[in-house]
Amino acid sequence: MTSLRQTRADRRRVTEERILDKAREEFAAKGFDRTTIRAVAGAAGVDPALVMQYFGSKRELFGRAVQTFTPPAPEAADADAFADRMLATLGLKLGGLPEGTLAVLRSMLTDPAAADHVRTALGGQISGAGAAVPAPDDRELRAALAVTTLLGVTIGHQLLELPALCEASPDRIAALLRPALNALAEAAPGPDTTGA
Amino acid sequence: MTSLRQTRADRRRVTEERILDKAREEFAAKGFDRTTIRAVAGAAGVDPALVMQYFGSKRELFGRAVQTFTPPAPEAADADAFADRMLATLGLKLGGLPEGTLAVLRSMLTDPAAADHVRTALGGQISGAGAAVPAPDDRELRAALAVTTLLGVTIGHQLLELPALCEASPDRIAALLRPALNALAEAAPGPDTTGA
DNA sequence: GTCTATAACATGATAGAC
DNA sequence: GTCTATCATGTTATAGAC
Numbered sequence A, B: 001m002t003s004l005r006q007t008r009a010d011r012r013r014v015t016e017e018r019i020l021d022k023a024r025e026e027f028a029a030k031g032f033d034r035t036t037i038r039a040v041a042g043a044a045g046v047d048p049a050l051v052m053q054y055f056g057s058k059r060e061l062f063g064r065a066v067q068t069f070t071p072p073a074p075e076a077a078d079a080d081a082f083a084d085r086m087l088a089t090l091g092l093k094l095g096g097l098p099e100g101t102l103a104v105l106r107s108m109l110t111d112p113a114a115a116d117h118v119r120t121a122l123g124g125q126i127s128g129a130g131a132a133v134p135a136p137d138d139r140e141l142r143a144a145l146a147v148t149t150l151l152g153v154t155i156g157h158q159l160l161e162l163p164a165l166c167e168a169s170p171d172r173i174a175a176l177l178r179p180a181l182n183a184l185a186e187a188a189p190g191p192d193t194t195g196a
Numbered sequence C: 001g002t003c004t005a006t007a008a009c010a011t012g013a014t015a016g017a018c
Numbered sequence D: 001g002t003c004t005a006t007c008a009t010g011t012t013a014t015a016g017a018c
Helices: A002-034 A037-044 A048-055 A058-066 A079-094 A099-107 A112-130 A139-159 A170-185 B002-034 B037-044 B048-055 B058-066 B079-094 B099-107 B112-130 B139-159 B170-185
Strands: none
Touching (some): A002 A048, A002 A058, A002 A099, A002 B002, A037 A048, A037 A058, A048 A058, A058 A099, A058 A112, A079 A112, A079 A139, A079 A170, A099 A112, A099 A139, A112 A139, A139 A170, A139 B170, A170 B170, B002 B048, B002 B058, B002 B099, B037 B058, B048 B058, B058 B099, B058 B112, B079 B112, B079 B170, B099 B112, B112 B139
16 A cells, blocks of 8 residues: 555656756757746646646746756865866866756846846856966956856857857867966966966 | 938837837846836837837847857967967956847846857857867867856856955966966867977 | 536727727 | 627636546
8 A cells, every 4th residue: 555655646746856857958048038837747748737736837847847956066276276176067067068057047137036046057157267376466366257257158058059069079179278367366477386 | 400300210229229228128137037027118108019119029129238249260270379369358248248148148047049149149259269279179169168168158247246356356366367368179188389 | 537518807909989 | 989798718726527
């Protein structure tokens, strides 16, 4: 008898997961406004009313679909570590960013809730990265510029799909970006860290 | 009698301009989808039907509101000129970008037509800037990374309104960005252009 | 528990009175 | 030429049949 109840709960869980999966895809592709409960339900092979029953509202569905653990990782504080760390997150980004993140990014310019989400996430990344900036002044600002730089490249690549970026290999992009990020993080124009 | 007809035509022109102005504001603030004809008409102090009468459809209104002359300016091709030119457009951007441009940027992630508009505009900027890149290899890619960098900073500042960027002075931002753009444009890690 | 039917509302667009 | 009234559509959300 317990097996029957477990089967039901399991079915519910797997259905919920399938709905969330399709919702993520839809939100990532078309943003919050243009994504309809009907389309999500259709893609998941369920009735639209079931989606409402499970998640209560479209916004709650969005919240559940995009909830991603922002990796804080606030360690490492020397010269190249900064650029490497930034590029690591970009490498992750260019090589297929999680769909939930794409969904928030896609909606951030038109949906205030998504904008808040991104503002908070980027704020965390900025203050985390700021601690790793070797330059003595404007650490937070430098970190913000580095983060928004990667944001711009990511948008151009993943969301806008600019040909010039999509045709290039992620490795080449990372290689070209590294000196730029180093230049952002370093105070003096001196080329190496040991000083003359 | 001609004066009367001219007055009518002028009144129509000035009304049309007022509608376009309010439409730009609305589109820039909320994007294409969330902007309603009714809201635009209300802000302009006219009847919603008049807006339809004048512009035919919401999309045509959008097109008229955001049509901005993209300054091609494909000259200059030496070392610092590249970063300077890029920063000039950013200076323009940070110090109050034209509202029509804000409107397209705001909608580019969720409206395919706006995305096309931006893709074309950025493509033009990229190939224009690519000709000014001093490095011998990957000129187009370097230009694309520079342009998307500025795009990211602009988005972070104007659209997302990240505190770390809004609190900083445009001059400081430009000064910090300059070495990064130079690093993107230069092939060798050499610090100055005269060589040793 | 799941789905059909529908309510309640907002939008873009149209037709017709003044 | 200008605006009131309406249409047709699409949305979220709810109530009730199976």
